[in-house]
Amino acid sequence: MVTSDLGACEWFVWDLRRSGLIDRGPLDQIVGEFLKRNPRAEAPALAEFLVDQGTLTAFQAERILNGKSQGLVLGPYVLLDAIGSGSMGQVYKASSKNDSNFYAVKVLPRRSMWNVRLARRQVRSFATFEHPAVVPFVDVGTAGGLHYLAWPLVEGNTLESLIQHHGKLAPATAALYAVQVAQGLTVAHQNNLFHGLVKPSNVMIGSDNQARILDFGIGSLLVENEGESLVDTMSTANTLTSGLDCASPESIMEPTNRTPAGDQYSLGCVLYYSLTGHVPFPEGSAVEKMMAHQTKEPTPIRELVPNVPAGLVAVVQRLMAKTPEERYSGCDELVEALEPFLGDLNQLNGPGGSGARTPPNSQSGGRMPGLGNRSNPGAKITLPSRSNPGGSGMRSNPASSSMIVPPSAQTPQPPASRGGVPSRASFNLPAVSDETEGGAAARSHTPPELGRPMPKLPTRGATTGRPEPMRPARPAKPMPPPELEELPDAEPAWAEEASEPRGKGNAGTIGLIAVAIVLMVIVYIGATLLMK
Numbered sequence: 001m002v003t004s005d006l007g008a009c010e011w012f013v014w015d016l017r018r019s020g021l022i023d024r025g026p027l028d029q030i031v032g033e034f035l036k037r038n039p040r041a042e043a044p045a046l047a048e049f050l051v052d053q054g055t056l057t058a059f060q061a062e063r064i065l066n067g068k069s070q071g072l073v074l075g076p077y078v079l080l081d082a083i084g085s086g087s088m089g090q091v092y093k094a095s096s097k098n099d100s101n102f103y104a105v106k107v108l109p110r111r112s113m114w115n116v117r118l119a120r121r122q123v124r125s126f127a128t129f130e131h132p133a134v135v136p137f138v139d140v141g142t143a144g145g146l147h148y149l150a151w152p153l154v155e156g157n158t159l160e161s162l163i164q165h166h167g168k169l170a171p172a173t174a175a176l177y178a179v180q181v182a183q184g185l186t187v188a189h190q191n192n193l194f195h196g197l198v199k200p201s202n203v204m205i206g207s208d209n210q211a212r213i214l215d216f217g218i219g220s221l222l223v224e225n226e227g228e229s230l231v232d233t234m235s236t237a238n239t240l241t242s243g244l245d246c247a248s249p250e251s252i253m254e255p256t257n258r259t260p261a262g263d264q265y266s267l268g269c270v271l272y273y274s275l276t277g278h279v280p281f282p283e284g285s286a287v288e289k290m291m292a293h294q295t296k297e298p299t300p301i302r303e304l305v306p307n308v309p310a311g312l313v314a315v316v317q318r319l320m321a322k323t324p325e326e327r328y329s330g331c332d333e334l335v336e337a338l339e340p341f342l343g344d345l346n347q348l349n350g351p352g353g354s355g356a357r358t359p360p361n362s363q364s365g366g367r368m369p370g371l372g373n374r375s376n377p378g379a380k381i382t383l384p385s386r387s388n389p390g391g392s393g394m395r396s397n398p399a400s401s402s403m404i405v406p407p408s409a410q411t412p413q414p415p416a417s418r419g420g421v422p423s424r425a426s427f428n429l430p431a432v433s434d435e436t437e438g439g440a441a442a443r444s445h446t447p448p449e450l451g452r453p454m455p456k457l458p459t460r461g462a463t464t465g466r467p468e469p470m471r472p473a474r475p476a477k478p479m480p481p482p483e484l485e486e487l488p489d490a491e492p493a494w495a496e497e498a499s500e501p502r503g504k505g506n507a508g509t510i511g512l513i514a515v516a517i518v519l520m521v522i523v524y525i526g527a528t529l530l531m532k
């Protein structure tokens with residue numbers, strides 16, 4: 001199809017070609033047919049058509065209409081939608097050209113500096129085991145100057161989101177999720193992997209009532225490894241701050257001191273949050289929170305929620321012991337300590353509700369996922385119902401803006417062999433990519449995205465069809481074919497990383513941050529003593 005045939009859609013079609021989302025042949029055919037029927041159509045109309053017939057997702061169309069055609073294909077991943085953003089970067093729902101499964105792809109800010117080689121080693125470690133509560137870190141790569149990390153996409157709502165919207169959990173429900181997380185951590189710790197950032201926003205509860213730990217791998221990237229720190233200083237600082245509510249005292253004193261025992265402390269904070277609806281130290285500045293983790297005890301749980309069993313409170317206290325040695329010998333011991341509090345979930349009252357029922361879509365058949373027959377053989381464990389508004393606290397919350405829409409509601413579900421998480425074996429891991437955008441960016445057909453409303457597209461009245469704000473007008477000179485075009489961000493970040501051990505400088509900076517934190521703590525304690 002020649003450029004002159006494209007009319008007012010010319011710039012859009014060029015950008016679409018540059019994006020690498022669709023093969024040129026099929027694209028030209030679809031566009032040609034559309035323009036034959038609508039010769040005067042402008043770009044938004046064409047975009048809407050492509051979304052309607054499933055060639056583009058609404059997110060992709062919106063990005064391209066806004067002139068952001070780069071970065072939609074990162075290595076094997078085709079970005080389909082934005083899920084949310086965290087302290088390290090933006091997270092996208094993506095499909096992989098390697099296996100057609102869905103992934104959560106975290107894209108780090110441009111020019112983040114970290115050592116991809118060591119991150120790849122992390123990825124390989126996750127290939128050695130599987131657990132229903134562990135969402136494995138499956139890929140890391142660089143494309144067009146952007147670094148990306150990938151995990152299988154899981155459906156559900158985070159504990160943070162659930163509790164923010166529906167309040168604290170019933171003790172048995174809180175214990176159930178803590179057991180599931182502890183089981184996942186047990187297996188990870190046995191494989192020499194700690195999490196380092198366990199917190200309510202990193203625990204996803206699926207419609208099968210299985211807790212799944214998100215963001216595995218990131219904590220290790222924050223830690224010095226062979227003298228090289230993996231994540232740039234700014235990302236490290238942001239991530240540490242965002243994790244402060246559940247950070248162990250020892251990781252606060254020394255940010256690279258992340259261990260299995262630290263995961264226990266963080267899980268203690270998560271359990272405290274589940275039982276009370278508040279993090280242990282909700283008040284004050286970042287420094288005051290750091291101090292509190294070092295020196296203070298949180299408000300006693302039974303002062304806030306009298307019906308929490310004393311034994312469960314004792315478990316939280318032990319998990320949150322200030323010194324690692326006082327905690328459990330391992331998460332397996334913790335699982336045993338929690339099991340007596342699972343009770344009979346049929347009898348439980350959730351936030352504002354009566355008994356819970358087994359969810360119709362529960363894959364566990366009412367049994368506690370992950371525990372099999374091992375625990376409470378006598379107890380008839382029925383999982384809390386998402387669909388029971390008066391139930392046990394595990395309720396769906398379609399109104400939550402911070403929640404992702406379960407992919408089942410958006411797109412055809414990928415084959416899930418582990419209660420929502422595609423099995424590691426089925427990942428068919430993409431060769432860790434180190435390609436530049438556009439170069440190896442294979443042209444693929446984007447899987448149709450169902451059910452997402454079309455974004456408000458720019459009005460069609462504009463003479464160019466170009467939305468506002470517009471990019472600068474295209475130069476009058478003939479454009480080179482996209483294949484030959486120089487991509488603006490195609491600088492090989494990997495080459496830099498390979499030649500320069502940036503982590504060392506970064507490690508030094510983390511050391512300085514640690515020293516500064518220690519000094520702040522000392523000054524604070526001194527000032528407090530003087531005031532007394």
Ligand SMILES: Nc1ncnc2c1ncn2[C@@H]1O[C@H](COP(=O)(O)OP(=O)(O)OP(=O)(O)O)[C@@H](O)[C@H]1O
Nearest residue numbers: 083084085086087088091104151152153154201242
């Ligand atoms: N594997 C995953 N499957 C589905 N959603 C995910 C997955 N990983 C992350 N998310 C979602 O992506 C969003 C952003 O995640 P991200 O980890 O960046 O932020 P966060 O945990 O909220 O904050 P922080 O960066 O401070 O930890 C969150 O809503 C999170 O639930």
